[in-house]
Amino acid sequence: MENKKNRRGVATGIYSATIVLLVALVLAAGNMVASRILGRIDLTRDQEFTISKATREILRGLDDVVTIRVCFSKKLPPNLAMLRRSIDDVLRAYQAYSRGKVRVEYIDPADSPEEEQNLRYLGIPQVQLNVVEKDQLQVINGYMGILIKYADRHQAIPIVQDVYTLEYDLTAGILQILSQEKRIVGFLSGTNAPELTREFESLGQILSKSYQIRPVDLQQGRTGVPPEIKTLVVARPQSIPERIQWQIDQFLMKGGRVLFMVDAMRLDEQIGLQSPIPVLSGIEEMLAHYGVRPQRALVQDRAPFIENAGFAQGFVRYSVAYPLWPKIPHKNMSQGSPITSRLEAVVLPWTAPLDLLVQEDAGGASGKDTTAAIGSSRQPNVRATVLARSSPHATLQKGRFDLTPPNPFQQLRQTDEGQSYPLAVALVGRFQSYFAGKPVPAVPGDTTGVVGSGEIALTESPETQVIVIGNSTFAYSNFLAMFPGNEEFTLNAIDWMTLGDRLIAIRSRGASDRPLGLASGGGKAVFKYLNTFGMALLVAIFGVIRLSTRRRSRQRIATQAAASEGK
Amino acid sequence: METVIPIFKKEFRSYFTSPIAYIFITVFLVILHGLLFWATGFLVIAQADLRDFFGLISIMLIFFVPAISMRLWAEEMKVGTMELLMTFPVRDWEAVAGKFLAALAMIAVTILLTLPFPISVALVGKPDAGPIVGGYLGALLLGAAYLAIGSWTSSTTSNQIVSFIISLLILLVGSLGLDWVRQFSPSQLAPWLAYLSLRTHFDNITRGVIDIRDIVYYLSIIGFFLYLNVRSVESRKWR
Numbered sequence: 001m002e003n004k005k006n007r008r009g010v011a012t013g014i015y016s017a018t019i020v021l022l023v024a025l026v027l028a029a030g031n032m033v034a035s036r037i038l039g040r041i042d043l044t045r046d047q048e049f050t051i052s053k054a055t056r057e058i059l060r061g062l063d064d065v066v067t068i069r070v071c072f073s074k075k076l077p078p079n080l081a082m083l084r085r086s087i088d089d090v091l092r093a094y095q096a097y098s099r100g101k102v103r104v105e106y107i108d109p110a111d112s113p114e115e116e117q118n119l120r121y122l123g124i125p126q127v128q129l130n131v132v133e134k135d136q137l138q139v140i141n142g143y144m145g146i147l148i149k150y151a152d153r154h155q156a157i158p159i160v161q162d163v164y165t166l167e168y169d170l171t172a173g174i175l176q177i178l179s180q181e182k183r184i185v186g187f188l189s190g191t192n193a194p195e196l197t198r199e200f201e202s203l204g205q206i207l208s209k210s211y212q213i214r215p216v217d218l219q220q221g222r223t224g225v226p227p228e229i230k231t232l233v234v235a236r237p238q239s240i241p242e243r244i245q246w247q248i249d250q251f252l253m254k255g256g257r258v259l260f261m262v263d264a265m266r267l268d269e270q271i272g273l274q275s276p277i278p279v280l281s282g283i284e285e286m287l288a289h290y291g292v293r294p295q296r297a298l299v300q301d302r303a304p305f306i307e308n309a310g311f312a313q314g315f316v317r318y319s320v321a322y323p324l325w326p327k328i329p330h331k332n333m334s335q336g337s338p339i340t341s342r343l344e345a346v347v348l349p350w351t352a353p354l355d356l357l358v359q360e361d362a363g364g365a366s367g368k369d370t371t372a373a374i375g376s377s378r379q380p381n382v383r384a385t386v387l388a389r390s391s392p393h394a395t396l397q398k399g400r401f402d403l404t405p406p407n408p409f410q411q412l413r414q415t416d417e418g419q420s421y422p423l424a425v426a427l428v429g430r431f432q433s434y435f436a437g438k439p440v441p442a443v444p445g446d447t448t449g450v451v452g453s454g455e456i457a458l459t460e461s462p463e464t465q466v467i468v469i470g471n472s473t474f475a476y477s478n479f480l481a482m483f484p485g486n487e488e489f490t491l492n493a494i495d496w497m498t499l500g501d502r503l504i505a506i507r508s509r510g511a512s513d514r515p516l517g518l519a520s521g522g523g524k525a526v527f528k529y530l531n532t533f534g535m536a537l538l539v540a541i542f543g544v545i546r547l548s549t550r551r552r553s554r555q556r557i558a559t560q561a562a563a564s565e566g567k
Numbered sequence: 568m569e570t571v572i573p574i575f576k577k578e579f580r581s582y583f584t585s586p587i588a589y590i591f592i593t594v595f596l597v598i599l600h601g602l603l604f605w606a607t608g609f610l611v612i613a614q615a616d617l618r619d620f621f622g623l624i625s626i627m628l629i630f631f632v633p634a635i636s637m638r639l640w641a642e643e644m645k646v647g648t649m650e651l652l653m654t655f656p657v658r659d660w661e662a663v664a665g666k667f668l669a670a671l672a673m674i675a676v677t678i679l680l681t682l683p684f685p686i687s688v689a690l691v692g693k694p695d696a697g698p699i700v701g702g703y704l705g706a707l708l709l710g711a712a713y714l715a716i717g718s719w720t721s722s723t724t725s726n727q728i729v730s731f732i733i734s735l736l737i738l739l740v741g742s743l744g745l746d747w748v749r750q751f752s753p754s755q756l757a758p759w760l761a762y763l764s765l766r767t768h769f770d771n772i773t774r775g776v777i778d779i780r781d782i783v784y785y786l787s788i789i790g791f792f793l794y795l796n797v798r799s800v801e802s803r804k805w806r
Contacts, residue, residue, distance in 0.1 A: 016798060023794050027787040031762075031780070039779035043697030049776045084758065330693070514615040516692040524610050527687060532600035535683050536593045543589025550584065 040089075051093045055171045059094060062101035066174055067149040068094065069105045071124050073142035080129075080144075086163040087146075094170065109143045122147055123156030148173040172210050175499070183211050183498050186229040188248075190217035194236050202477035206487060207494060218244045221443050225251040231498045235261045236472040240282035242441040249286065249434045253458035257465045257497035260287060261472035262294045264352035265401050273403040276350075289434040291358035291379050292425045292468040297396040299353050299421055299470070301326040304517065305391040307347045307483070311405045320405050324397075325349045328388040328423065329515070336361075337426060339467075339492040340387050344514060347483045348388065350403070352470035353396060353421035361385045361428075382429035386422040387467070387493075393418040426496075427466040433459045465497050570657045574665025575672070582673050592677050595631055599623055599681065615692025617685060621702035621773045624678065625766055628710050629742060633734035635673060636717025637727040639666050640800070644725035659800045663793055667718055674710040678703065697775030705772035708785040712765060713738055715792035722799040742766040 042050040068091060072084065094102045109116045109124070120126065124145035130138070146157040148170065155173040160166060176183075185207055189195050196204035196215060207213050216225055216232060221243025225232055232251055237260070240248075252258055262283070265276040278296065287293060300306075300323035309322035327347050333340035340346075361383040395418045435441075436459040473479060480487045518524050582588040599620075603609050607619045642648075685699050717734040724730050745764035749757050761767045765788070768781040 016802070020795065020798065024791060027791055031783055031787055034780045034783035037779055041777040042775065043700050043777065044775040045695045045697055049774065085761075514693050514695075516610075516613045516615055516688070518610065518613065518691050523691075527691065528600075528604045528610060531684050531687055532597060532604060535680055536596040536600075539589055539596070539680065540593045543586060543593075546583070547586060547589075 049089075051090070051097060051167060055094075055167060056097045058171055058174060059098040059102065062098055062174075062178075064150065065101055065103055066098070066177070067103045067105060068170070069107060069147040069149065071107055071109050071119055071143045071145045071147060073110055073140075073144070074108045075110075075140060076142055076144070077129050083160070083162065087160060087166065090163055090166050090170070119143070119145070119147065122154055123158055125158055127159060146170070148177055150174075150177045153177050169209075172499075176210065183231075184214055184226075184229050185211040185494060185498060186214050186216040186225060186232040188218070188232060188234045188237070189215040190219065199476040200235060202480045203475050203490065206480070206491065210491075211494070211498065218247050221247055221441070225256065227254070229256065231257045231259065231494060233259045233261070233494070234283075235259075235475065236263055236266075236279075237281040237283055238266075238279055241444060243443055245283055245286050246435055246441045248283075250458060252290075252431055252464060252466065253433050253461045255462045255464050258467075259493060259497065260466070260468045261475060262287070262352065262468065263350070263471050263473065264294065264296055264298055265350065267350075267403075273405075276401045276403055278401070286434045287468055288355070288357060289378055290431055290466055290468075291356070291382050291384055291427050292422075293355040293357060294352045294468065294470050295355060295396070297353055297398045298324055298401055299326055299348075299351050299390050299394050299423065300324050300397060301390050301394045302418075304515070305329070305332075305393070307349075309349075309405065322405055324403060326351060326390050326394065326423065328390070332391065332420075333388045334385050334426075337385050337387055337496075339426065339496050340489065343485055343488055343492070345483075346388055346485045346489045347474060347479065348423050348469070348471055349473045349479060350471055351423050351474070353390070353394075354423065354425050354468060354470055356384055356386065356422055356425060358382050358384045358427065379427075379429070379432055382427050382431055385426045385428070387424040387426055389423055390421045391418075392420045394421055396421075424467065424469040426493075427468070428463070430463055431461040431466070433457065433461075436460075467493050467497065570661045571665045571668070574657070574662060575669045578666050578669030579672050582669070588673060588676075591631070591634070591673075592680055595627065595677050596680060599627055600684065602627075603684075615688050615694035617688065617694060617699055617702060618773060620681075620684065621698075621706060621769075624681065624702075624706050625709055625742070625769050628674075628706070628713055629738045630735065631677075632674065632710060632713040633717045633720075633731045633738065635670050636714055636721050636734060637730040638721070639670060639718050640722040640796075641725055641727045641730045645727070660797045663718070663796045663800060667714065667793060667796075670714055670718070671711055674714060675707060678706050678710065695775065698773055701775040701777065702773045704777065705769045708772070708782070709765060709769045712785050712788040712792075715789040715796070716741070719792045719796040719799060722796050738765070 040049075042048070070087065070091070072087075076084075091102075091104045095104055107115065109119050109126075116126070124143060124147055126141045127144060128139050129142045130140075144159050144161070146160055146169075148155040148157070155177045157166075157169045157173060160169075187196050187200075187204070194200060196213060204213055214226070214229065216229065217223075218225070221241065224247050229251075232248065234248065248258065260283070262281045263279050266279045267273065267276055281294070284293060302323060303321050305327055306321050306323050307325040307327040308319045309325055310317060310319045312318075325347055326349075327345055329345050330343065333343055333346065335341050358379050359382075435457055440457055474483075474486050475490050480490070518527055602623050603620055607623070609619060685694065688694050713734075716737055717730070720733045720737065721727075721730040724733070741763075742765040745760050746766060749760040749764070752760055762784070768784050771778060771781050
């Protein structure tokens with residue numbers, strides 16, 4: 001009898017275990033199926049994890065197969081395991097939207113030595129990665145790159161570390177590969193302008209991902225801007241001679257786009273902040289003719305519209321809110337311009353205010369304008385957009401600049417005086433030449449008159465773009481590294497001028513500076529304690545009231561019951 | 568089905584007719600915000616980004632959900648009301664569902680009472696609403712998965728403390744443990760461990776992306792452990 005019961009128990013146990021196992025298998029299969037379905041809703045405001053419309057249109061327009069080869073080592077540090085899934089997500093969307101025109105391949109280069117060699121040649125390097133194996137930290141060589149191939153052309157994304165810029169990198173790569181030639185950005189260099197090294201090294205590296213960067217040395221005006229250059233960057237110009245001004249002007253008249261980053265002063269590396277050297281760019285009048293005049297002044301703002309800067313005094317290092325580093329929050333940037341519409345913040349250190357001399361377009365940065373936007377008779381067909389402006393409480397330093405930081409132990413004087421100054425302006429339209437009606441400047445030192453003879457001066461440009469920013473410091477390598485918004489801003493500006501609006505919608509999605517507007521210590525304390533104890537206290541009070549009411553009503557019922565029993 | 572609702576109502580009401588719910592919610596809110604302000608330095612970073620906030624909720628649920636779930640079945644067995652419950656014309660799954668939903672509603676109320684924090688952040692900053700919606704949905708799904716596991720362990724013992732400890736261990740291993748082991752696991756195993764981890768899917772949802780894979784994963788975990796729960800309750804009959 002006992003045996004029979006035991007046997008039945010064992011049989012039931014086996015039956016139960018089998019059913020449980022089956023249920024587990026069915027659920028596992030359900031998960032496997034779900035993992036192959038591309039079904040997701042992106043709730044983020046900027047659709048951060050969704051393929052943008054720009055990419056979808058480019059993918060739909062493909063007329064031949066583009067192959068995206070994911071060159072990832074199978075053996076990767078475990079913390080990168082999720083990166084594979086995220087990359088896979090993005091690429092599946094690419095496949096889906098391209099209607100089969102995008103083909104995705106996954107390879108481990110380590111499987112074939114020839115493949116490894118080939119990839120290195122194509123621009124996918126081997127990288128060193130830390131892996132813990134058998135309780136030991138090992139450094140292994142691996143690959144984390146993506147190669148885009150189209151016909152006999154290719155474009156490499158050397159290392160993919162996160163997916164925030166993956167869509168931009170992929171789409172920019174596809175665009176580059178589809179266009180026959182790589183777009184060229186010129187960087188004015190030579191005797192009166194900096195090289196793309198030292199302070200601008202990072203800028204050059206960042207731009208070279210998407211563009212071919214070419215230094216443009218105008219050799220005192222003997223050679224013109226090469227015609228294949230689409231966009232010219234004029235950074236930190238100093239005493240630009242008239243002949244070079246003419247070359248830049250004529251480049252603009254031919255439809256070229258120019259980004260001017262003009263400083264009001266220069267720091268001597270030896271002396272530091274003690275004695276800034278005022279700078280004359282030599283192009284102030286030309287820029288004023290185009291519609292924007294950089295003033296010879298520095299903008300100082302007040303908290304919270306300024307950024308902290310680190311200083312050393314003897315052996316003491318300290319960080320202090322520095323009025324000469326204005327921080328432009330989203331609301332003080334143009335919401336209508338694709339360059340700034342999605343940026344959270346930009347820091348413009350030691351920046352000069354700009355006078356706006358042409359009609360301002362609707363959609364510029366909001367705020368009180370210091371210079372009444374006037375229709376200029378010199379540029380009737382040009383419209384300005386203020387990309388970034390200071391807070392309404394900014395003041396100016398003029399004459400001798402004093403860059404010394406405020407005493408960290410002293411409260412900064414906060415006044416409500418001051419006004420809002422434009423700090424970065426985009427100009428769009430048909431420009432009138434600065435040299436219209438003037439003689440063509442002679443080439444310095446040319447006595448023969450051969451150089452430049454027969455040049456025809458253009459007096460009006462086709463529809464083109466100019467951006468003027470009141471400093472070049474914001475694009476120095478250390479500032480690009482410190483403030484991600486600055487990198488976004490610079491790239492968006494170059495992209496806007498060179499590629500048009502298409503890529504900008506993708507680019508800005510990485511920007512995520514969302515500062516809390518809690519400047520004072522008192523405000524922070526209220527925020528902290530109210531959140532920690534406010535709701536908890538309400539719940540506790542509610543609980544006490546409810547439970548005591550309940551107890552009282554139970555007591556009343558008990559009393560009534562006792563009374564009725566007594567009767 | 569019509570028996571699920573009365574069980575749900577009775578169970579849910581029982582939380583609020585004793586001090587349990589009030590103490591639970593008050594302690595949860597104070598510890599959550601305390602950790603947020605004093606341990607993660609939320610106001611030092613001063614960004615309208617709620618990832619740390621939801622990250623803390625997910626960790627706190629590991630400790631708080633077993634405290635709720637431990638009494639679901641263990642108490643019935645200890646007090647002896649289990650037999651009584653089994654004599655009612657209620658199917659096992661209905662009893663399991665009713666109790667589960669009531670405890671889930673209790674957890675949902677707790678989580679929703681943290682809403683003043685994102686609202687206050689929105690008043691002084693500009694947070695992205697997507698990850699906040701995702702964060703709450705993720706917290707609810709994670710809480711439901713934890714609860715399903717806790718409810719099952721509660722049905723396997725008549726001792727509430729034992730139930731609490733077993734649940735806590737399973738949740739610690741299933742979330743933080745798997746994440747930790749993943750750091751040292753062979754590369755081929757890492758994606759599987761990442762998929763199995765209860766928190767990985769939560770992290771995905773709190774980015775603001777509702778992915779069918781993460782939803783299916785949580786529903787599978789909830790379904791599987793509730794099924795085990797039903798089997799466990801059933802087995803009481805022939806034990």
